[in-house]
Amino acid sequence: MNRPGLRYRRRRVKGFTLVEMLVALSIFSMLVAVLMAGFSQGLSLWERGNAKSTHWLARQHRHELIRQLFVNARLADYRGERGFSHAHFMADETQLEFTSRAPILDLNGRVRPVRMVLQPGDDGLSDIYYQEAGRHNDQGRGIRWEKDRRVLLLQDIRKPAFRYLAPAFPVPPELSLAELTQEDQLRYRDHREWLGWYDASILWRPPLMVELSFTDQQGDEHVWSFRLPTGTDAWSLMGVLDGY
Numbered sequence: 001m002n003r004p005g006l007r008y009r010r011r012r013v014k015g016f017t018l019v020e021m022l023v024a025l026s027i028f029s030m031l032v033a034v035l036m037a038g039f040s041q042g043l044s045l046w047e048r049g050n051a052k053s054t055h056w057l058a059r060q061h062r063h064e065l066i067r068q069l070f071v072n073a074r075l076a077d078y079r080g081e082r083g084f085s086h087a088h089f090m091a092d093e094t095q096l097e098f099t100s101r102a103p104i105l106d107l108n109g110r111v112r113p114v115r116m117v118l119q120p121g122d123d124g125l126s127d128i129y130y131q132e133a134g135r136h137n138d139q140g141r142g143i144r145w146e147k148d149r150r151v152l153l154l155q156d157i158r159k160p161a162f163r164y165l166a167p168a169f170p171v172p173p174e175l176s177l178a179e180l181t182q183e184d185q186l187r188y189r190d191h192r193e194w195l196g197w198y199d200a201s202i203l204w205r206p207p208l209m210v211e212l213s214f215t216d217q218q219g220d221e222h223v224w225s226f227r228l229p230t231g232t233d234a235w236s237l238m239g240v241l242d243g244y
Contacts, residue, residue, distance in 0.1 A: 059216070062153050063224055065104055065130075066116075066212075070226040072102035074111055075206050088139040089206040091164055091198040094118050096210070099139070105132050105149050113143045116153065118160055126214075128154040158215040164198040165209040 075087040075098075089098040097115035102108055113133035120126045132149040154160075171177050171188045180188075187203050198207050212224045 059154075059222070066153070066224070067226055068102040069100045069104070069114060070210060070228050072100050073206070073228050074099045074101050075229055086200045086204050087206045088113065089198060089200040091162060091207075091210075093162065093196055096162060096164075096198070097143075098206070103132050104130055104151060106135075110135070111138075113137055113139070115145070118162075125156045125158060126160050127152060127156070128160065154214065156217055160212070160214040161196075163194045163196060163211040163213075164207040165211070166193050166195050166198070166203060167205060167208050168192050169203070169205070 073089075075089070087098075090096070095115055095117040097113060099111060100114050101111050103110060103112045103114060106112055112135070115131050115133075117129045117131065118126055119129060130151050130153045131145055134144045134146050134149075137143045166189060168191050169188050170190050177185060177188070183202060192208065194211070195207075200206050206228055208228060208230065210226045210228065212226075213222065215221050
């Protein structure tokens with residue numbers, strides 16, 4: 001029974017309509033799609049950056065290994081076939097070999113003949129391998145390269161090139177350049193010169209520097225320069241410490 005003077009008001013129930021729910025879901029889906037796309041792009045950039053950083057660290061590790069080889073090169077003289085004393089260093093466009101006290105596959109401090117060999121592939125890519133000789137091997141007694149002492153230094157590189165900086169060695173005043181053989185003329189130069197080959201048995205001395213240039217898988221160009229000792233670390237057969 002209703003009392004006079006009292007009125008009842010219908011309470012309106014607050015909530016979302018179906019259209020509002022659909023609009024909200026659409027906006028939420030769009031935001032999730034945008035966030036996922038940004039996350040996927042960020043993850044891809046991180047993976048590429050991480051891969052590039054890993055390649056960079058690997059190259060730096062290889063660079064340090066090679067640098068130690070040259071820094072610890074043992075440039076003691078050997079008596080050559082022609083009776084001249086010269087260091088062990090032979091190189092051309094495909095490989096180079098010398099003696100070092102910092103072998104990669106043996107204990108540091110052991111003296112071993114080492115070499116780096118360039119192997120080109122059919123796809124335009126090249127690899128550089130490192131190899132060590134057996135113990136108690138040297139240029140004087142002969143070098144026996146061991147197949148199991150070999151490691152891949154650089155892989156899938158383009159346009160690799162070795163160069164060697166020959167020291168200045170002017171012709172002595174008592175010699176005439178015209179009287180020298182063609183091979184002997186290769187020995188003398190007034191200034192330092194970069195060569196694409198090197199043979200210490202002809203030039204009588206090791207190079208000052210070795211340069212390796214190449215292009216990596218990412219298309220970045222690299223030029224690695226390695227300095228060799230400027231004097232022998234042991235007394236030569238002539239009884240003096242060579243230097244230049």
